Amino acid sequence: MLNGKKVFLIIAGGIAAYKCLDLIRRLREQGASVRCCLTENAKEFVTPLSVSALSQGPVYTDQFSLKDESEMSHIELSRASDILVVAPATADVMAKMAAGLADQLATTLVLATDKPVLIAPAMNLRMWLHAATQANLATLMARGIHVVGPNEGPMACNEFGPGRMAEVPEIIAAIDGVLSPVQSLAGCHAIVTSGPTVEPIDPVRFIANRSSGKQGHAIAAALAAKGARVTLVSGPTALPDPVGVTTVSVETACEMLAACQSALPADIVVCAAAVADWGIKAAEQKLKKRPGGTPPVLELTLNPDILATLSAAGPNRPRLVVGFAAETEDLIAHARDKRSRKGCDWIVANDVSAETGTFGSDTNQVHLISAEACESWPSLDKRAVATRLADRIAEALS
Numbered sequence: 001m002l003n004g005k006k007v008f009l010i011i012a013g014g015i016a017a018y019k020c021l022d023l024i025r026r027l028r029e030q031g032a033s034v035r036c037c038l039t040e041n042a043k044e045f046v047t048p049l050s051v052s053a054l055s056q057g058p059v060y061t062d063q064f065s066l067k068d069e070s071e072m073s074h075i076e077l078s079r080a081s082d083i084l085v086v087a088p089a090t091a092d093v094m095a096k097m098a099a100g101l102a103d104q105l106a107t108t109l110v111l112a113t114d115k116p117v118l119i120a121p122a123m124n125l126r127m128w129l130h131a132a133t134q135a136n137l138a139t140l141m142a143r144g145i146h147v148v149g150p151n152e153g154p155m156a157c158n159e160f161g162p163g164r165m166a167e168v169p170e171i172i173a174a175i176d177g178v179l180s181p182v183q184s185l186a187g188c189h190a191i192v193t194s195g196p197t198v199e200p201i202d203p204v205r206f207i208a209n210r211s212s213g214k215q216g217h218a219i220a221a222a223l224a225a226k227g228a229r230v231t232l233v234s235g236p237t238a239l240p241d242p243v244g245v246t247t248v249s250v251e252t253a254c255e256m257l258a259a260c261q262s263a264l265p266a267d268i269v270v271c272a273a274a275v276a277d278w279g280i281k282a283a284e285q286k287l288k289k290r291p292g293g294t295p296p297v298l299e300l301t302l303n304p305d306i307l308a309t310l311s312a313a314g315p316n317r318p319r320l321v322v323g324f325a326a327e328t329e330d331l332i333a334h335a336r337d338k339r340s341r342k343g344c345d346w347i348v349a350n351d352v353s354a355e356t357g358t359f360g361s362d363t364n365q366v367h368l369i370s371a372e373a374c375e376s377w378p379s380l381d382k383r384a385v386a387t388r389l390a391d392r393i394a395e396a397l398s
């Protein structure tokens with residue numbers, strides 16, 4: 001797979017560093033050459049000697065090594081490979097990368113490179129879920145840094161959750177995906193809806209929902225990675241616009257429909273947004289709370305159904321329309337019913353009961369339902385759900 005590719009592996013200081021010894025071996029088996037840099041902390045987990053023995057080359061550790069610099073400067077070093085892989089990417093290294101620090105050779109190389117960078121995060125689950133790490137992750141992804149993992153499972157610190165470094169075959173597949181992306185959706189236009197809609201009550205108040213946009217944005221990025229031209233129509237979210245995607249920001253369901261319709265024609269539509277079924281007859285002025293007064297009665301209005309409208313777009317109908325079904329009971333039965341009522345080709349069913357934490361979290365457990373079949377996927381990172389869905393879409397259109 002990776003024959004002749006040059007991989008520069010930056011090993012940071014986490015317990016998962018031991019897996020990098022196997023990663024080096026497997027990369028070389030695939031025909032890749034591997035050069036390695038260890039952070040100071042990484043040396044606590046693996047020795048430069050073992051890394052050098054497995055990679056069969058020098059191991060770089062020192063920012064100010066006269067010997068290394070005279071042979072190849074750190075700028076050249078950062079650009080002499082086809083890809084830089086940071087594994088394990090610790091919370092500390094991710095923070096430094098997000099801040100643009102160059103306080104040691106590893107971070108300097110990442111900052112100085114003009115090559116794609118892939119990180120394989122690994123850390124304690126609380127560190128992974130911490131708002132600071134998640135903000136750093138969003139920053140790195142918005143800059144086009146590729147990410148594989150982390151996986152969910154038992155951790156070295158005896159806790160259970162997301163934070164385990166991706167397994168070696170997953171990292172190798174991700175490197176291959178970055179270096180030889182299969183452009184199976186080249187020439188296709190995809191419209192993806194994402195995030196919540198916001199329905200104003202008056203000029204200062206609104207009704208919205210808990211969608212973060214993580215699932216929809218990940219789908220837009222996954223379709224773009226396969227070469228599709230993607231229009232992402234998104235309600236308000238805290239997420240950065242995905243790289244390589246045209247993002248149209250909207251607030252209400254009516255605006256979302258209008259933006260989708262003006263983006264037509266499209267080959268693919270994926271409606272992952274949590275669209276309000278009802279809008280409100282909004283007051284022109286701020287509603288006043290009067291002492292002793294009764295609370296106002298809000299008059300609801302029926303919003304257009306974007307998924308049903310695009311599924312029935314006549315000669316303009318996209319070749320494949322995929323909806324989502326967010327349910328809290330009878331998931332599969334309700335999702336099947338929704339698929340036929342709204343006229344879409346596939347529906348992705350997910351349980352959004354409070355205990356699942358689907359809204360806003362990084363993981364999702366979905367069922368892909370078509371007229372013929374229902375396929376249940378395990379709980380996956382939302383990016384992995386997006387990649388699988390994009391794979392299925394590419395197969396269906398091929």
Ligand code: PMT
Nearest residue numbers: 211212213214215271274275305306307323324325326360
């Ligand atoms: O954003 P995250 O925090 O990552 O969470 C992801 C998610 C839970 C929002 C996502 O996975 C999801 O389930 N999206 C659909 C949410 C939803 O509104 O589901 P629904 O069952 O109410 O609607 C069914 C389908 O009709 C959806 O494709 C929806 O986009 C679409 N719809 C609904 C109402 C409407 N007026 N117009 C629509 O197009």
